[in-house]
Amino acid sequence: MMPSSPQWKAYSETEPDHGTQKKVTMCRKLSKVSVIFLFLAVFGLIFLLRNVSSVENWNCHTVSALNQLKSRIQSSFIPVNLPTSNHNNTFCVHLGQKPSREDELEEHYLLDSITWPGPPPRSSPIVLDQTSDPVHSLFTLLIKEGREWHVGDQLEALVQMHDFQGRPKLYGGDFLLARLHSPELGAGVAGKVLDHRNGSYSAVFPLLWVGSAQVEITLVHSSEAVAVLRRLREERPDRVFAKSLFRSGSLSETTVCNMCLPPDQKPQCNYTDLSTGEPWYCYKPKELGCDTRINHAKGGYVKHLLTSKEAPLFQSGVNIKVHIHASGPDRINVLPPRKDGAEVESSVKPEAIQLAPSGYYYKDSWRPLNGVTMRQFSKSSAITQCLENKVINMYGDSTVRQWFEHLLAFVPELKDLNLHSPKHVGPFMAVDSTHNILLKYRCHGPPIQFSTVIASELQYISNELDGLSGGPNTVVVFTIWAHFCPFPVEVYIRRLRHIRRAVLRLLDRAPGTIIVIRSANLRALDPEVSLNYSDWYSLQLNEVLRAMFKGLNVLLVDAWQMTLAHHFPHNVHPPQAIIKNMIDMLLSYICPETKKSHQ
Numbered sequence: 001m002m003p004s005s006p007q008w009k010a011y012s013e014t015e016p017d018h019g020t021q022k023k024v025t026m027c028r029k030l031s032k033v034s035v036i037f038l039f040l041a042v043f044g045l046i047f048l049l050r051n052v053s054s055v056e057n058w059n060c061h062t063v064s065a066l067n068q069l070k071s072r073i074q075s076s077f078i079p080v081n082l083p084t085s086n087h088n089n090t091f092c093v094h095l096g097q098k099p100s101r102e103d104e105l106e107e108h109y110l111l112d113s114i115t116w117p118g119p120p121p122r123s124s125p126i127v128l129d130q131t132s133d134p135v136h137s138l139f140t141l142l143i144k145e146g147r148e149w150h151v152g153d154q155l156e157a158l159v160q161m162h163d164f165q166g167r168p169k170l171y172g173g174d175f176l177l178a179r180l181h182s183p184e185l186g187a188g189v190a191g192k193v194l195d196h197r198n199g200s201y202s203a204v205f206p207l208l209w210v211g212s213a214q215v216e217i218t219l220v221h222s223s224e225a226v227a228v229l230r231r232l233r234e235e236r237p238d239r240v241f242a243k244s245l246f247r248s249g250s251l252s253e254t255t256v257c258n259m260c261l262p263p264d265q266k267p268q269c270n271y272t273d274l275s276t277g278e279p280w281y282c283y284k285p286k287e288l289g290c291d292t293r294i295n296h297a298k299g300g301y302v303k304h305l306l307t308s309k310e311a312p313l314f315q316s317g318v319n320i321k322v323h324i325h326a327s328g329p330d331r332i333n334v335l336p337p338r339k340d341g342a343e344v345e346s347s348v349k350p351e352a353i354q355l356a357p358s359g360y361y362y363k364d365s366w367r368p369l370n371g372v373t374m375r376q377f378s379k380s381s382a383i384t385q386c387l388e389n390k391v392i393n394m395y396g397d398s399t400v401r402q403w404f405e406h407l408l409a410f411v412p413e414l415k416d417l418n419l420h421s422p423k424h425v426g427p428f429m430a431v432d433s434t435h436n437i438l439l440k441y442r443c444h445g446p447p448i449q450f451s452t453v454i455a456s457e458l459q460y461i462s463n464e465l466d467g468l469s470g471g472p473n474t475v476v477v478f479t480i481w482a483h484f485c486p487f488p489v490e491v492y493i494r495r496l497r498h499i500r501r502a503v504l505r506l507l508d509r510a511p512g513t514i515i516v517i518r519s520a521n522l523r524a525l526d527p528e529v530s531l532n533y534s535d536w537y538s539l540q541l542n543e544v545l546r547a548m549f550k551g552l553n554v555l556l557v558d559a560w561q562m563t564l565a566h567h568f569p570h571n572v573h574p575p576q577a578i579i580k581n582m583i584d585m586l587l588s589y590i591c592p593e594t595k596k597s598h599q
């Protein structure tokens with residue numbers, strides 16, 4: 001879509017250079033301020049932790065987040081100071097309401113938990129030759145001659161990265177994905193990758209099925225490419241922008257909009273949400289007032305942000321999602337579980353394996369490992385029965401809209417109401433009046449790169465949740481990630497914080513409301529998409545999402561692992577076979593197998 005507004009052109013063509021300059025200066029100023037701030041924060045934290053047990057009327061998430069923080073700090077940080085690692089705020093982060101002290105602490109903790117090792121500082125620009133090359137890199141299964149493998153054991157692979165000249169890499173930070181699978185059995189599970197920070201990595205897999213199991217290791221991005229992604233995220237959150245149409249009578253104008261616009265350039269319209277403080281701005285139209293905004297739409301992308309040395313770090317088929325080969329065998333045969341229950345020694349310490357798999361595929365069917373029994377809803381009548389008397393509210397991006405569309409396509413009794421909404425945008429609503437089912441979808445608030453959202457329909461999830469009465473017949477499903485990829489993680493943390501508060505208020509006034517979060521998933525990456533929406537960004541957002549809702553009464557559909565473990569190529573909108581599994585998971589949460597918990 002080519003916007004015709006001259007303002008848009010002026011912005012995208014001339015803005016990049018002095019934009020960078022300005023932000024760099026701002027960052028420098030900020031980093032001095034932040035040193036002082038951190039100093040204060042450390043004292044504040046100590047004070048807070050001393051007093052945490054005496055504060056009684058805090059809501060539970062604050063307390064649980066603080067307890068988590070407290071135990072973390074006691075186990076590993078004290079007496080050191082709070083993490084100062086690379087939290088280089090841009091001006092964008094500081095727009096909107098100032099976070100409270102607990103919020104700041106939580107943010108530090110979250111940012112620290114997703115710290116990613118980078119290449120060591122260098123004096124000259126990086127050249128492709130010195131970066132990780134999947135073709136020269138190798139992995140080796142750690143198997144002893146004659147060793148038998150049983151279900152319940154753990155398989156390890158050691159990956160050694162090399163550069164394009166075949167020299168071993170000496171530092172970490174490469175973004176690798178690991179999967180153990182068996183095409184014949186329709187089986188697959190995500191592996192956990194550990195970065196040894198010396199150019200080698202361990203990939204660890206649980207053995208969950210009998211039969212063959214084959215290791216697949218993929219380099220998504222070299223550590224050098226990740227460093228570029230991080231720089232773009234911190235310095236150029238404006239590289240993806242939106243636009244709005246303003247109209248009154250016969251006059252109409254289009255201007256550029258974003259979470260933050262460079263200050264002191266042109267007059268702006270401030271659409272900051274009054275209840276959450278979520279910021280949103282558009283340049284003011286020349287002739288029209290800010291109250292004549294009609295819609296919100298995908299604007300465009302700022303181009304040419306990479307240097308000539310950086311561009312080669314993003315090449316399809318060379319260093320974006322390329323498999324790494326095995327130096328020897330890449331598969332084993334797994335026998336049934338050991339009868340004697342004997343433990344087998346492992347070279348990877350158990351505490352190093354944090355992310356237990358949330359499930360695995362067997363015969364192409366997802367088997368969750370979180371204690372929930374997966375039910376198959378293969379007939380539409382089973383879905384109807386499960387959803388009878390329920391209102392299902394879906395909020396978020398197109399990846400949850402896919403669920404709405406799947407249910408609509410699969411359950412003939414659900415009739416799509418024509419709300420005259422824009423195609424693929426919504427809001428949408430479907431009903432089955434016989435079974436008293438109401439299914440709704442609405443997109444999340446900005447930033448969102450949808451074709452055209454009517455301005456009045458641009459709502460934040462937290463505000464929507466505040467408008468629900470809730471209860472055991474209410475299901476809330478939300479997904480929010482893809483459109484946040486280009487922005488600093490702080491922006492996402494702030495959004496989730498608002499949603500989490502609204503979720504807690506909802507659960508408080510209407511216990512029994514079922515809340516399901518669909519996480520981020522992997523997507524197809526080319527050089528262009530990588531720069532704005534790389535899986536590396538999604539991975540980081542996903543970890544924040546999991547941490548922020550951990551321990552709350554919400555259910556997670558782990559779309560990340562469900563797309564990683566599957567043999568289908570990654571796609572931002574996963575294919576039907578995966579969606580079917582996700583919907584079965586959703587329905588298994590809403591209608592669990594045990595009768596007593598079924599309300």
Ligand SMILES: *[C@@H]1O[C@H](CO)[C@@H](O)[C@H](O)[C@H]1NC(C)=O
Nearest residue numbers: 024027028031086087088235
């Ligand atoms: C923050 O960013 C600026 C500009 O990119 C850089 O010079 C500075 O070293 C960064 N600070 C930290 C702590 O990474």
Ligand SMILES: *[C@@H]1O[C@H](CO)[C@@H](O)[C@H](O)[C@H]1NC(C)=O
Nearest residue numbers: 168195196197198199200201
């Ligand atoms: C890298 O670190 C791992 C874990 O500490 C170690 O096992 C391995 O031998 C190291 N590799 C090299 C090449 O030093």
Ligand SMILES: *[C@@H]1O[C@H](CO)[C@@H](O)[C@H](O)[C@H]1NC(C)=O
Nearest residue numbers: 096097270271272273274277
């Ligand atoms: C935009 O409006 C919000 C809420 O009224 C306010 O807090 C914020 O400071 C405003 N932003 C600017 C740049 O004036």
Ligand SMILES: *[C@@H]1O[C@H](CO)[C@@H](O)[C@H](O)[C@H]1NC(C)=O
Nearest residue numbers: 239301302303528529531532
């Ligand atoms: C992504 O961003 C880059 C530069 O940041 C731009 O050149 C590219 O066209 C964008 N495209 C997409 C599809 O994300």
